[in-house]
Amino acid sequence: MRKYMLLCMAGTMLSFTGFSQQVSKEGTNEISKKANKGYLYEPTINEAANQMNLTYVTKASGKTAKFETYKFDLDFNFKGMDESEQPLEKLKGYRADKGEEWEMNAVSVEKNLMGTLVLRRKLIKKKWNWFWGGYDIKVENKEKLKPKSEDGNKFFYLSHAEQNESGSVIIVAGEKGDSKDPLRQYKKIHVLRYDADLNQLADKVIEFTYPQMIAAINTDDADEDAEVDEDVAILFAPMGGKGMSKTADPNAGNYTYVRVSPAAEVKQRVAVSSNHGIFDGSFVSMGDAMLIYGPANDNKTDYLNEKQADDQFKAKNFQMVRIENGNVAFVTSTPIAEFEKKAQNPPSQKKSPDYRGRKFRVSQVIQTSNGDMLIAGQNYETGGGIMANRSAGTEYTDIIMLHFDNKGNLKGQYGVRREENDKDAKMAPNMQMLEESKDGKGLYWVIMEMKGLKAEKELGDSKYKFLLYPNVAKVNLGTATIGDFVQLGQGKSDYYVNNKYPLLPIGKGQIVFLGENKSGKTLWFAKMPLD
Structure with missing residues (x-):
């Protein structure tokens, strides 16, 4: 998912601290009751033909589904609506070779009370669900x-990484020690690979002189x-x-990247080589680096x-390490006090929330064309602090x-006070998107603010829709300054971005938002040029 949405009259220019944002074009269109009670299945864009189609599933039964396809040109002019019925195998995500229900073997990784590696074959059962347009999964060990x-x-x-x-x-497992070498499990590390039938495909050994632990590991587990x-x-x-004085590396900052x-x-x-023995590192891939x-x-x-290091760990520094072409390109360390000195906030905001050394939830990390690196995220509390008298887990x-x-x-660092800050808004992190x-x-910098929840039904199933609207600001990369945020979608009809498809991939150098009013009956489109 990429970025934002602005709502103001087409062509109106909003200017703040030398920056400007504008919506160059917007449009609205009504959809039928059947489409509103169904769900948006898939937007398709054909720039060469100047055409955009929004296809809704309106009914699903047996082995077919009914659709309504709304056609527009890329300036959001309505060109007509077609109704159709198609077999399930034509649907995106549906495995025609497998059918509505199918099974696959896989392997799960466990450890017993002694930390011993245990593998278990598992059977994954998948069944198509029209409620969200994908397969529900059940696992049998x-x-x-x-x-x-x-x-x-x-x-x-x-640790381990599942290959979906x-x-x-x-x-990643250590070879268990014995009386002759009790620390072998922390020095002789194996990288193992097993297939779904528990056949070993690889066993590569990484040996260390001194005992090691995993400080961070990055896998694609989350991307199913x-x-x-x-x-x-x-x-x-x-x-x-x-x-461990006789067996440990005398320098706690001697890390190893593999x-x-x-x-x-x-x-x-x-x-x-780090100046810090405790480093709560996270990975992000930047091309080959x-x-x-x-x-x-x-x-x-x-x-x-x-x-x-854990959620309560409060650091004195922030470290950056870049690995490129098999070598360390740089290692930098910034004292936390330096963040306060370089803090910037939107001009109309009196005080900037500072980064104070705690772990925070990262939404996006990008590298711009001039080489600058920006990390956008959000502070949170768990357990104590502001959560002490609440039953919720994370705020x-x-x-x-x-x-x-x-x-x-x-x-520089930029701190933002959210526009929406009630209990609903606090229960989930804000979606953030960055575009050069x-x-x-x-x-x-686009921040999706949540104004509340709305219960609704799609094909007869109840669900909640998040009422999200974008707040947009522009950062000057050269001077490391930020302009004011502009709220979008908060016009007379209160438009909110579509939860599944908040933006449309139309052309370069612009952001195109797809939204709807609170009832879902009226579609809303808007183009914001990235000037």
């Missing part, structure tokens, strides 16, 4: 397997729609502290296993964005 090394040693589970496309799994299995990135940190292919081949192993970023402590004598609060140059040096301006000098 089958027989177990406890893998062993060539020397007959069991494995100590560390192939049904295989990559496992991934068309290919992706590389796995791992950051190892030395273990040390009480009882990149593993989908076939479990070790593609890269890179030593990373990998960026590791996150809060860090103030020394390289404390070991990560002694003071494990999302202020929104922040960190701005670094191409060498990882801090240029056409001249490369600015960045549009």
Whole structure:
């Protein structure tokens, strides 16, 4: 998903602190009661033919589905509506080769009370669900397997990555120690790969002189729609502290980056020298490069296993590591006090929420054409603090964005107080989207504000619709300053973006929003040029 929406009269220019935003074109159109009670199945764009189709599922029964397709040109002029009926195998996401219900084998990864690696074959059952247009999944666990090394040693589970496309799994595990070498499970690390029938496909060994733990691992587990299995990135940190003075790496900041292919081949192993023993790193891929970023402590004598970073960890620094072409391109460390000095907020906002060293939920990380790197995210509270007297688990609060140059040096930070801040808005993180301006000098920052929830039915099934509207600001990349936010969709009819398709991929150098009024009867379109 990409970005925002502005609602103002077409052609009206809004100017703030030297920046400008405008909606160059907008349009509305009514849909039928049947389409409103169904759901938007798929928007399709044909720029060469100047055509846009919005197809709604209006009824589903047996082996067919009924559709209404609304046709527009790319200036949102209505060109007609067609009704049709199609077999299930024509539907996006529907596996014609499998049918409405089908099964597949896969492998799950577990550990017992002693930390021993246990594999289990599982049967995944899938059944098509018209409510959301995809397959519901049920899992049945089958027989177990406890893998062993060539020397007959069991494995100590560390982490794993499921490969959704192939049904295989990559496992990171230590070879269990014994009386001769009790720390072997932290020094002799295996990268294993098993298929869905529990056949071993690979076993690659990564050996360390000193005991290690996994500080961070990046997998594509969350992307169930991934068309290919992706590389796995791992950051190892030395273990040390009480009882390990003779066996630990004397420098807690001697990290190791490892990149593993989908076939479990070790593609890269890179030593990373950090001034921080505790580094709560996260990965983001930037083309062939990998960026590791996150809060860090103030020394390289404390070991990560002694003071494990968690949601309550309050750092003294923020570290950036870039791995490129198999080497460390840079390692930078910014004291938290520096963020306050370089804090910027929208001109009409009196005070800026600062980044104070806590872990925050990251929404998007991008690198712009001038090499700047920006991390947009949101603070949250769990358990204590503002959550002490609440029953909810997590509460999302202020929104922040960190701005670094191409060498990882801090240029600025931006803090935003949300427009909507009631209990509904706090229960879920705000969707955020970043898009560079056409001249490369600015960045549009879109924050989707939630004005509430609306219960509705799609094909007879009840669901909730989030009433989301965009707040849009522009950041000057050169001066590291930000303009005021402009609320969009808050006109007379209160338009909100479509939850599944908030924007449409029409052309470059602009954002095209797809919305609807609260009842869902009136469609709303708007183009915002990225000037």
